[in-house]
Amino acid sequence: MILLCLILIPLIAGALAWAAARWSLSACRWIALLAVAADFVLTLVLWGSHSPAGLGTWLAEADWEWIPQVGIRFHLALDGLSLLLLMLTFFLGALSVLASWREITEGVGFFHFNLLWILAGIAGVFLAVNLFLFYFAWELMLAPMYFLIAIWGHENRVYAAVKFFIFTQLSGLLMLVAILALVFVHHRATGVYSFEYQDLLGTTMPPGAEMWMMLGFFIAFAVKLPAIVLHTWLPDAHTEAPTAGSVILAGLLLKTGAYGMLRFVLPLFPHAAASFAPIAMALGVAGILYGALLAFGQTDLKRLVAYTSVSHLGFVLLGIFVWNPLALQGAVMTMICHGISTGALFILVGALQDRIHTREMDRMGGIWSTAPRLSGAALFFALASLGLPGLGDFVGEFLVLLGAYRQSIVLATLAAIGVLFATFYALQFVQRAFQGPNTLNWRIPDLVPREGLVMALMIIALLWLGLYPRPVLDTFEPVMARIEQMAPGR
Amino acid sequence: MLPLLWLVPAIPFAGALTLAVLGPRMREKAAAVIGTGSIAVSAVISLFIAAAFLTAPPAAGAYTQTLWTWIDVGSFRPAIAFYLDALSLVMMTVVTFVSFLIHVYSAEFMRGDEGYSRFFAYMNLFVASMVTLLLADNLLLLYLGWEGVGLCSYLLIGFWYQDPANGLAGRKAFIVTRIGDTAMAVGLFLLFHNLGTLRIQDLMHAAQSQWPVGSAYAIAAAALLLGGAVGKSAQLPLQTWLPDAMAGPTPTSALIHAATMVTAGVYLIARTHVLFALAPPVQFAVAVVGAATLLMAGFSAATQNDIKRVLAYSTISQIGYMFLALGVGAWSAAIFHFMTHAFFKALLFLAAGIVIEALHHEHNIFRMGGLRNELPVAFWTFLIGGCALAGLPLITAGYYSKDLILWSAANSTAGGMGLWAAGMAGVVLTSLYTFRLIFLVFFGRLETAVSHRPGLAMTVPACVLAFLSIVGGFGKLPFEALLATALPQFREAGGGMSEALASAAAGLAFLAGLLAAWYAYLQNPSLARSAAANPAGRLLHRFWFSDWGMDWLYDRVFIRPVVWAASANKADVIDSIYDGLAGAAALCYRLLSATETGKLRWYAAWIAGGSVVTLAIVMWL
Amino acid sequence: MNVTGQDFVALLPLLILAATAIAVMLAVAVRRSHAISASISFLGLAISFGSLWIAAPELPRQVTPLLILDRYALFYIALLVAAAMVFVLLAYGYFEKSEDDHDEMYILMLVATLGGAVLVSSSHFASLFLGLELLSVALYGMIAYPRRRPLPLEAGIKYLVLAAVSAAFLVFGMALVYGALGTMQFDEIAGQLARPGFDRWLVLPGTALIITGFGFKLALAPFHIWTPDVYEGAPAPVTAYVATVSKGAMFALLLRYFYRTGAHQQTPVFVVFTVIAIASMFAGNILALLQNNVKRILAYSSIAHLGYLLVAFQASGDLAPTAVGFYLVAYFVTTLGAFGVVAVLSGGTRDADLLEDYRGLFWRRPAVAGVFTAMLFSLAGIPVTAGFIGKFYVLAAGASGEMWSLVIILVITSAIGLFYYLRIVVAMYSEATQAEAGPAITPSATAALIFLAAALVVLGLFPQPLLSLIRNLAIG
Amino acid sequence: MFPIREGFLLSGVLFTLGVIGVLVRRNLLFVLMSIEVMLNAAGLAFVAAGARWGQPDGQVVFLFILAMAAAEVSVGLALVLELYHQYKSLDTDAISRMRG
Structure with missing residues (x-):
C-alpha cells in the first residue's frame, strides 16, 4: 500500500494544488511542498526500516489485476535501487518546488499540477515491475513535462518542448514494440501472455531477436540518458525549461534512462547486452568527451550545464555496460550525485537569471562581489561537477573508471581524460560568470534564506555522499550484485 | 599523543568550514584568529606528535589511524585512514610549522582586503588538504588531498578574481596540474587492477613480491605516477603553470607555490619509491627530468624582471634538484x-x-x-x-x-x-x-x-x-x-x-x-x-624569458585547437542531422500538400489513378 | 425465405432508426422546431440503443441472405447509434447559432445512421451497396446543409461527385466478383475462394475495384485526396459524423467482408493493403505537418489513423479484431470530442478551424482546452487516454502478426504525427491574443463533451470491460 | 446464349468512358452524366454476370443501382442549382476555395 501512496499522493496533491490555486497561491505551493515532503519522509521511513538482509529481494510490493487477458497487472515493487532513486526523486522534487516559489507567477496551479504529476510518473517508472505499467508511467511523465517546458519555459520553449516530446515519444514507442515482441516470444515459449518482469526474466529467445529487442529498449533509454548522437533534445529542453523543469529533467528524467538500462536491458537481454556492450561503452566515452567539449564552447549558462549532463551521463552509460560491481555501483552513485550537483547548478543559474534576466555569460562577470553566497555555491557545485574528490560525483566517477579499466584500458583512459575536460568547462563557468570585473555593474540580492536552505541541503548531501557514501552504496549493492550475476559467463 | 593525529588535518578543515560559513559576517580580527589559530593548534599538535614519535617510536616505525571505511565495493575498500612514519612526520611538521608562520604573516599582509576571511578559509583548507595528502594511508585519500591542494592553489591564484588575468592563471595552474593528475589516476587504476589494493604499504609489498625489477607493469605504474608528480611539482614538461601562479597573493606563493604544495610530487615519488626502484628506466627519467628542469628554469630565472617570477623559476629549479636526488x-x-x-x-x-x-x-x-x-x-x-x-x-x-x-x-x-x-x-x-x-x-x-x-x-x-x-x-x-x-x-x-x-x-x-x-x-x-x-642575445633573452617558448608551443598545439573545436562546434554538429530530418519532413509536406489542389477533376483523377495502381499491383503480382 | 417474428426482433434497432426518421419527418410537417426535432431524434436513437438489449437474445440471426445480425453487428450498431446521439447533442448547440431551418439535418442523419447500421450487418453485396448509398446520399445533404455558405456547398459537391465515382468503382468491382464466382453472399464467396481454380482474372480486379470503393470511404491513401476539403467545408458536427459513423461502419464492413471471405489472404491483395497502409500513414501524417487549419489537420490525422487500423487488420491474429474494435471505439470518442470542441467554439457564420482561433484558449476557457488537449493526446496515443490503449493494442496485434516493417513505420509516422498535435496544443497554451471567450456553450454540447472526456479517461484507465466485450464478438 | 465475355468488355469500355468523362468535363452537369454512365456500366456488368450464372440477382442489383443513381442525381441536381446560384457557373474547377 505504501508504494501506491507514493504515487497517489502527488497525483492527488497535484489536483488539489490546482484547485487551491483559485483562492490562494501560497496554499497551492504549500500543498505541493508538503505532498512531496511527505513522500520523501515515506521513502526515508522505508529506508530506515529495511533490514540489511532483506535488500536482496523486494522490500515492498503491491499487486493488482488490470488487464488480465494479456497479463497486464498493476504491479509495483521496491528494491534498494528504486528506493534510493525514489528518495532522490522526492528530494529534488521538494527542492524544485522551493526553487520555483518566486519564479513562477503565471498559472501557478497548473504548474504545480504538472510538477507533481511528473514526480508521480517518475515514481511509477521506478516502481513498476510490469512492463506495461512501466511503459505507461514512462509515457505519463512526458505530457506534464512538455507543459512545464512549453508554458513556463524561456524564449525558444516551444521548439524545445516539441523536440523533447518527439524524441522521447518515438524512442518510447520503439521500446513498446520491443516489449510486445518480448511478450510474444514469451507467449510462444510458454503459452501465457504476461507483461510481468519476473516472468519475462530468463525468457529464451533466438539471438537475432534478442538483439533487436534489446536495441528497442536501449534506444528508448539512450535517448533519455542521453547517449551521444541521441542527445540533441537535451540541451534545448534543459535550456528552455523553467528552473524546476531543468532540475527534474537533469536530476530525474535522465536517471530513468539509466534505471531502465539497469532494470531491463541488462537483466532481460543479457547476451545481447553483453555483445553490444563494447559499442555502448564507446558511446559512453564519446559522450563524456563530446559533451565536455560542447559544454566548454557554450556561452549560455543553462546550455553549458546541460551539456555537462551529457558528459556525466556518459560515465553512467559506460559504468552500466562495463558490467562489473565496481562500475555498476559507480554508475548508480554517479546518477545520484549528478542529480544533486546538476540540479543545484540549474537552481543557481535559474536564481541568477531571475535576478539579471540573462543566461549569457558574456553579459555576466564579477557577480561574486555582489552575491558572494550565490557565487560560492556555484563554485562548490562546479567543483562537484569537475569531480573533486571529497564530493559525491568523484566517488561515482572514480568507481566507474576503476571498473572500466578492467574491461578496457583505452576506454578508461579516454574517460579519465574526460574528467580533465570537465575542468575546462567548470572553471570557465565560474570564471566568466562570477569572477572577472563587474563591467555591467550588476547589483543583485544574494541568496535569500529559502534559496540558502536549498543550497545548504544540497551541499550537505554532496559532502556526505563524497565522504561517507557507504550507507548509500550498501543499499543498492545487493541489487547491483544480482545484475552483475546476470552477465553471461559469470 | 599519536591518536590525536586526525586533529592535524581536521582542525584546519574545521577552521576553513567556519570561515566559509560565518566568515563574511566576521570582523578581520576574528577571521585572523580563527584562521591562524587553527593552524597554530595544528602545528602544536604535530610538534607534540613528532616528540611522541621520536621518543617512543611506534612498532615498525609507523603508526596507522583508521577513521572510517570510505568506500566499500567488493574488494575495493579504501578507508579514511592516516599513516604516520618518519617521512610523513617530517613533511607534516614542516608543513604545519611553515604554514603557521605564513598565516601569521598573512594576518598583516592581507589586512584591509575585501576577501580577508575568504583568504583564510582557502588557506586553512589548503593546510587541511596538504596534511591529508601527506598522511594518507592509501592512494585514493592521497588523491583527495592532492586534488584538494590543487583546488586551493587555483582558488588562491585567482584570489583577486576581478582581474581576469588572475583567473586565467588560476585555471592554467589547475588544468595543467590536472593533466598530470589524470595520468596519476590512470596509474591508480592500474595499481588497483593488478595489485588489488590502494593502501600504499600493501601496494609496496605486493609490488615488490609480484613484479620483478623492470617489469612492464612497474614501469607503467611508475611512469603514470611520475606524470602526476611532474604536474604538481612543475617539472618538465608541465612546469609552465608555476610562473603564472605568482598572480596570487604573496603569502600564497610562499606557502603553496614554494614551500609545500609544489613539493608534493617529490613526496609522492618518495612515498612510492619501491615502484620507482622496480622501474629503473623511469627512475632514471626522474633524474633526467630533474636535471633538465633545473637548468631550463635557471636560465629562465636569470632573465625575468618580476621579482616573484624569478623566485618561481628558482622554485622550479630547486624542485629539479629534488627530482634529481630522487632519480639517483x-x-x-x-x-x-x-x-x-x-x-x-x-x-x-x-x-x-x-x-x-x-x-x-x-x-x-x-x-x-x-x-x-x-x-x-x-x-x-x-x-x-x-x-x-x-x-x-x-x-x-x-x-x-x-x-x-x-x-x-x-x-x-x-x-x-x-x-x-x-x-x-x-x-x-x-x-x-x-x-x-x-x-x-x-x-x-x-x-x-x-x-x-x-x-x-x-x-x-x-x-x-x-x-x-x-x-x-x-x-x-x-x-x-x-x-x-x-x-x-x-x-x-x-x-x-x-x-x-x-x-x-x-x-x-x-x-x-x-x-x-x-x-x-x-x-x-x-x-x-x-x-x-645584440641580436643573438635578444633572441636568447626572449627565448629564456618566455620559458623556452613552451607556453607558446602549448598554446598552439593544445589550447587553440581545443578552444577552436569547442567554439566552432558550439551549435552541436550532431543536431544538424535532426534539423536535416525535420527539413526533409517539411519538404515532403510541401510536395504532398501541392497535390491538394482543391480541383474536383484532379481529385477524381487521383481516385481513378489509385484504382489503376491497385489494379496494376493485383494483376502483375 | 420468410421473415419471422424473431427476425423482426433482431432487426428492431434498424427498424426503430427508420421509424424515428419518419417520426421526425411527420413532426416537421406538424411544426418546425429545432428543439423538438432534435429531441425526437435523440429519443429515437436512445430507444434504438436500448432495443439492442431486446435484440441481443435472438443472436446470431441471418435475416434473409442480405443481413446478418450477430454480436459483431450489434456492437457496431451500438457504436454508430451512440455516435449519432453525441452528434445530436453537438449539432443542436451548433445549429442553434444560425437562423435557418435545421430539422432536415436530423432526418438525414437518421437515414445515414440507418445506412451505417445496414452496412455493419450486411452479408451480401446488395445490402452492402444499399447501406453504402443510404449513408452516402444522406451525407451529401448533411455536408452541404448550410448551403448558403460557400464552403459546405463546395464540400458537398466534391463529396457527391467523388463518392459517386468511387461507388461506381465499387459496384463494378462487385459485378466482376459476382461474374467470377456466381454469388454475392460473403459466406458463399468464401466457399468459392477456398476452392482452387476460380477465375483469378476476374476476382482480383474485382477485389481491387472494391478496395477502391472502400478506400475512398475510409479515406485511405491514395484515395484520401478528398478528405481535407470535405472535412473543412462540412459543418463541424457533420465532419465529426463523417469521420466516425461513415468510416466506422465502413471499417466494420471491411473487416467482415475480408475476414469472412478470406479475400485478403491472396498475396496480391495483401500487398495492396500493405502499400495502402504505409501510404496512408505517411501521407496523413506528413500532410498535416505544417497545416494551419485544425479541421484539415484532423482530416489528415484521420487518414493516418485508418492506416494504423489497417496494420491491425493486416495482422489478423486473434488480437486483431480486439485491436480494431477497441481502436475504433477510442477513435470515435476522440474524434467526436475533437470536432465537438471545434463545434462548440464555432460561431454561426464560420467554423473555428484556424490555428489562430485556438491561440491562448487554455487561458480563456481552460475546460474546453483541457478536453481538446485530452483528445489530441489520445490521438497521439499518450497514456491515461483511450487512444493509448488503442495504439497499444494495434501495435500488439502488429507484433503478434510479426508485421515488423509495418509496426516500425507506424511508430515512426506516429512520432511525426505528434508534431502537429503538439502544434495545436502549443497554440492553446500560448499567451492569449484575444480577450473574448467566444460563443456560449449549450448544455447539450457540454454534456456531450463531458461524456466524451469521461469515456476517454475511463477507457484509458480501465479498458478491461470493453476489451472483454470486444473479444467475444465473433465475426459472423 | 448471352456473350458474357463481350458483355464484360462492353461494360468495361463504357465504364472507362464514364471515368474519362468525369476527368475531362468541367461542366458539373456533364460530370454527373458521366457518373451515370459509370454506374450503368457497372449495372450492365451485373446483368452480364447474372446471365453467366443464370440467376436473376444481377438484374435485381441493376434495379438497385438505377434507383440509387436516381437518388444521387437528384441530390446532385439540387447542389448544381445552388452552385449556379452562388457562382453563376457550373465549372467544377471554379469551386476550389479549399486546398492545401
Whole structure:
C-alpha cells in the first residue's frame, strides 16, 4: 500500500494544488511542498526500516489485476535501487518546488499540477515491475513535462518542448514494440501472455531477436540518458525549461534512462547486452568527451550545464555496460550525485537569471562581489561537477573508471581524460560568470534564506555522499550484485 | 599523543568550514584568529606528535589511524585512514610549522582586503588538504588531498578574481596540474587492477613480491605516477603553470607555490619509491627530468624582471634538484632539500612580499634598488634566504642539502657525471640569478620610494624562517638517521667522487655565480644590457624569458585547437542531422500538400489513378 | 425465405432508426422546431440503443441472405447509434447559432445512421451497396446543409461527385466478383475462394475495384485526396459524423467482408493493403505537418489513423479484431470530442478551424482546452487516454502478426504525427491574443463533451470491460 | 446464349468512358452524366454476370443501382442549382476555395 501512496499522493496533491490555486497561491505551493515532503519522509521511513538482509529481494510490493487477458497487472515493487532513486526523486522534487516559489507567477496551479504529476510518473517508472505499467508511467511523465517546458519555459520553449516530446515519444514507442515482441516470444515459449518482469526474466529467445529487442529498449533509454548522437533534445529542453523543469529533467528524467538500462536491458537481454556492450561503452566515452567539449564552447549558462549532463551521463552509460560491481555501483552513485550537483547548478543559474534576466555569460562577470553566497555555491557545485574528490560525483566517477579499466584500458583512459575536460568547462563557468570585473555593474540580492536552505541541503548531501557514501552504496549493492550475476559467463 | 593525529588535518578543515560559513559576517580580527589559530593548534599538535614519535617510536616505525571505511565495493575498500612514519612526520611538521608562520604573516599582509576571511578559509583548507595528502594511508585519500591542494592553489591564484588575468592563471595552474593528475589516476587504476589494493604499504609489498625489477607493469605504474608528480611539482614538461601562479597573493606563493604544495610530487615519488626502484628506466627519467628542469628554469630565472617570477623559476629549479636526488636514489637527500627549501624559499617570498608591499605592489626589479637601508629586515632576511638558495658554503642550510644531492648524483649507480655536471651548472646559475636579484633590489640607487613598513606580524615570521634557513642544515645527520626508518639508504657506486671534492666544487660554483652577478649587475651594469641588446642575445633573452617558448608551443598545439573545436562546434554538429530530418519532413509536406489542389477533376483523377495502381499491383503480382 | 417474428426482433434497432426518421419527418410537417426535432431524434436513437438489449437474445440471426445480425453487428450498431446521439447533442448547440431551418439535418442523419447500421450487418453485396448509398446520399445533404455558405456547398459537391465515382468503382468491382464466382453472399464467396481454380482474372480486379470503393470511404491513401476539403467545408458536427459513423461502419464492413471471405489472404491483395497502409500513414501524417487549419489537420490525422487500423487488420491474429474494435471505439470518442470542441467554439457564420482561433484558449476557457488537449493526446496515443490503449493494442496485434516493417513505420509516422498535435496544443497554451471567450456553450454540447472526456479517461484507465466485450464478438 | 465475355468488355469500355468523362468535363452537369454512365456500366456488368450464372440477382442489383443513381442525381441536381446560384457557373474547377 505504501508504494501506491507514493504515487497517489502527488497525483492527488497535484489536483488539489490546482484547485487551491483559485483562492490562494501560497496554499497551492504549500500543498505541493508538503505532498512531496511527505513522500520523501515515506521513502526515508522505508529506508530506515529495511533490514540489511532483506535488500536482496523486494522490500515492498503491491499487486493488482488490470488487464488480465494479456497479463497486464498493476504491479509495483521496491528494491534498494528504486528506493534510493525514489528518495532522490522526492528530494529534488521538494527542492524544485522551493526553487520555483518566486519564479513562477503565471498559472501557478497548473504548474504545480504538472510538477507533481511528473514526480508521480517518475515514481511509477521506478516502481513498476510490469512492463506495461512501466511503459505507461514512462509515457505519463512526458505530457506534464512538455507543459512545464512549453508554458513556463524561456524564449525558444516551444521548439524545445516539441523536440523533447518527439524524441522521447518515438524512442518510447520503439521500446513498446520491443516489449510486445518480448511478450510474444514469451507467449510462444510458454503459452501465457504476461507483461510481468519476473516472468519475462530468463525468457529464451533466438539471438537475432534478442538483439533487436534489446536495441528497442536501449534506444528508448539512450535517448533519455542521453547517449551521444541521441542527445540533441537535451540541451534545448534543459535550456528552455523553467528552473524546476531543468532540475527534474537533469536530476530525474535522465536517471530513468539509466534505471531502465539497469532494470531491463541488462537483466532481460543479457547476451545481447553483453555483445553490444563494447559499442555502448564507446558511446559512453564519446559522450563524456563530446559533451565536455560542447559544454566548454557554450556561452549560455543553462546550455553549458546541460551539456555537462551529457558528459556525466556518459560515465553512467559506460559504468552500466562495463558490467562489473565496481562500475555498476559507480554508475548508480554517479546518477545520484549528478542529480544533486546538476540540479543545484540549474537552481543557481535559474536564481541568477531571475535576478539579471540573462543566461549569457558574456553579459555576466564579477557577480561574486555582489552575491558572494550565490557565487560560492556555484563554485562548490562546479567543483562537484569537475569531480573533486571529497564530493559525491568523484566517488561515482572514480568507481566507474576503476571498473572500466578492467574491461578496457583505452576506454578508461579516454574517460579519465574526460574528467580533465570537465575542468575546462567548470572553471570557465565560474570564471566568466562570477569572477572577472563587474563591467555591467550588476547589483543583485544574494541568496535569500529559502534559496540558502536549498543550497545548504544540497551541499550537505554532496559532502556526505563524497565522504561517507557507504550507507548509500550498501543499499543498492545487493541489487547491483544480482545484475552483475546476470552477465553471461559469470 | 599519536591518536590525536586526525586533529592535524581536521582542525584546519574545521577552521576553513567556519570561515566559509560565518566568515563574511566576521570582523578581520576574528577571521585572523580563527584562521591562524587553527593552524597554530595544528602545528602544536604535530610538534607534540613528532616528540611522541621520536621518543617512543611506534612498532615498525609507523603508526596507522583508521577513521572510517570510505568506500566499500567488493574488494575495493579504501578507508579514511592516516599513516604516520618518519617521512610523513617530517613533511607534516614542516608543513604545519611553515604554514603557521605564513598565516601569521598573512594576518598583516592581507589586512584591509575585501576577501580577508575568504583568504583564510582557502588557506586553512589548503593546510587541511596538504596534511591529508601527506598522511594518507592509501592512494585514493592521497588523491583527495592532492586534488584538494590543487583546488586551493587555483582558488588562491585567482584570489583577486576581478582581474581576469588572475583567473586565467588560476585555471592554467589547475588544468595543467590536472593533466598530470589524470595520468596519476590512470596509474591508480592500474595499481588497483593488478595489485588489488590502494593502501600504499600493501601496494609496496605486493609490488615488490609480484613484479620483478623492470617489469612492464612497474614501469607503467611508475611512469603514470611520475606524470602526476611532474604536474604538481612543475617539472618538465608541465612546469609552465608555476610562473603564472605568482598572480596570487604573496603569502600564497610562499606557502603553496614554494614551500609545500609544489613539493608534493617529490613526496609522492618518495612515498612510492619501491615502484620507482622496480622501474629503473623511469627512475632514471626522474633524474633526467630533474636535471633538465633545473637548468631550463635557471636560465629562465636569470632573465625575468618580476621579482616573484624569478623566485618561481628558482622554485622550479630547486624542485629539479629534488627530482634529481630522487632519480639517483638519494631519497633522504631529496626530502632534506625539501625541508631546507621550504624554509628558505618561504623566507624569500615573505621578504619579497615585504618589498612588494613597501613599494605599492611593484613587482619589477628594475624599478627597485637601494632598499638595503630602507628595509633592513627585508634585506637581511632576503640575503640569508638568497645565500641559502644559492648555497653559501658551510653556513647555510641550502648548501648542505644541495651538496648532498650533487654528491649523490656524482656517486650514484644510475647517474654519473652528466647529471652531476648539470647540477653544478645549476649551482652557478642559481647563484647568478639570486645575486642578480639581491643586487638589483637592494643595492644601487633608490628607484621607488618606500611607502609602507612591515609590522611585527610580518617581520617575525621572516626572522624565524631566516634562523631556520641557517640552522636547518646542521641537522643533516639526525635527519638522515630518522628518515632511514622510512626510506632506503642511498647506494653509493664505487669509485665516485669524494665528499670533500664535491663540496669544494659546489663552493666554487657558488662563487663563480656570485662573481658573475657582481660583475654584470653592480660593477658594470651596462654589460648585461648590451648582452641583451645584440641580436643573438635578444633572441636568447626572449627565448629564456618566455620559458623556452613552451607556453607558446602549448598554446598552439593544445589550447587553440581545443578552444577552436569547442567554439566552432558550439551549435552541436550532431543536431544538424535532426534539423536535416525535420527539413526533409517539411519538404515532403510541401510536395504532398501541392497535390491538394482543391480541383474536383484532379481529385477524381487521383481516385481513378489509385484504382489503376491497385489494379496494376493485383494483376502483375 | 420468410421473415419471422424473431427476425423482426433482431432487426428492431434498424427498424426503430427508420421509424424515428419518419417520426421526425411527420413532426416537421406538424411544426418546425429545432428543439423538438432534435429531441425526437435523440429519443429515437436512445430507444434504438436500448432495443439492442431486446435484440441481443435472438443472436446470431441471418435475416434473409442480405443481413446478418450477430454480436459483431450489434456492437457496431451500438457504436454508430451512440455516435449519432453525441452528434445530436453537438449539432443542436451548433445549429442553434444560425437562423435557418435545421430539422432536415436530423432526418438525414437518421437515414445515414440507418445506412451505417445496414452496412455493419450486411452479408451480401446488395445490402452492402444499399447501406453504402443510404449513408452516402444522406451525407451529401448533411455536408452541404448550410448551403448558403460557400464552403459546405463546395464540400458537398466534391463529396457527391467523388463518392459517386468511387461507388461506381465499387459496384463494378462487385459485378466482376459476382461474374467470377456466381454469388454475392460473403459466406458463399468464401466457399468459392477456398476452392482452387476460380477465375483469378476476374476476382482480383474485382477485389481491387472494391478496395477502391472502400478506400475512398475510409479515406485511405491514395484515395484520401478528398478528405481535407470535405472535412473543412462540412459543418463541424457533420465532419465529426463523417469521420466516425461513415468510416466506422465502413471499417466494420471491411473487416467482415475480408475476414469472412478470406479475400485478403491472396498475396496480391495483401500487398495492396500493405502499400495502402504505409501510404496512408505517411501521407496523413506528413500532410498535416505544417497545416494551419485544425479541421484539415484532423482530416489528415484521420487518414493516418485508418492506416494504423489497417496494420491491425493486416495482422489478423486473434488480437486483431480486439485491436480494431477497441481502436475504433477510442477513435470515435476522440474524434467526436475533437470536432465537438471545434463545434462548440464555432460561431454561426464560420467554423473555428484556424490555428489562430485556438491561440491562448487554455487561458480563456481552460475546460474546453483541457478536453481538446485530452483528445489530441489520445490521438497521439499518450497514456491515461483511450487512444493509448488503442495504439497499444494495434501495435500488439502488429507484433503478434510479426508485421515488423509495418509496426516500425507506424511508430515512426506516429512520432511525426505528434508534431502537429503538439502544434495545436502549443497554440492553446500560448499567451492569449484575444480577450473574448467566444460563443456560449449549450448544455447539450457540454454534456456531450463531458461524456466524451469521461469515456476517454475511463477507457484509458480501465479498458478491461470493453476489451472483454470486444473479444467475444465473433465475426459472423 | 448471352456473350458474357463481350458483355464484360462492353461494360468495361463504357465504364472507362464514364471515368474519362468525369476527368475531362468541367461542366458539373456533364460530370454527373458521366457518373451515370459509370454506374450503368457497372449495372450492365451485373446483368452480364447474372446471365453467366443464370440467376436473376444481377438484374435485381441493376434495379438497385438505377434507383440509387436516381437518388444521387437528384441530390446532385439540387447542389448544381445552388452552385449556379452562388457562382453563376457550373465549372467544377471554379469551386476550389479549399486546398492545401
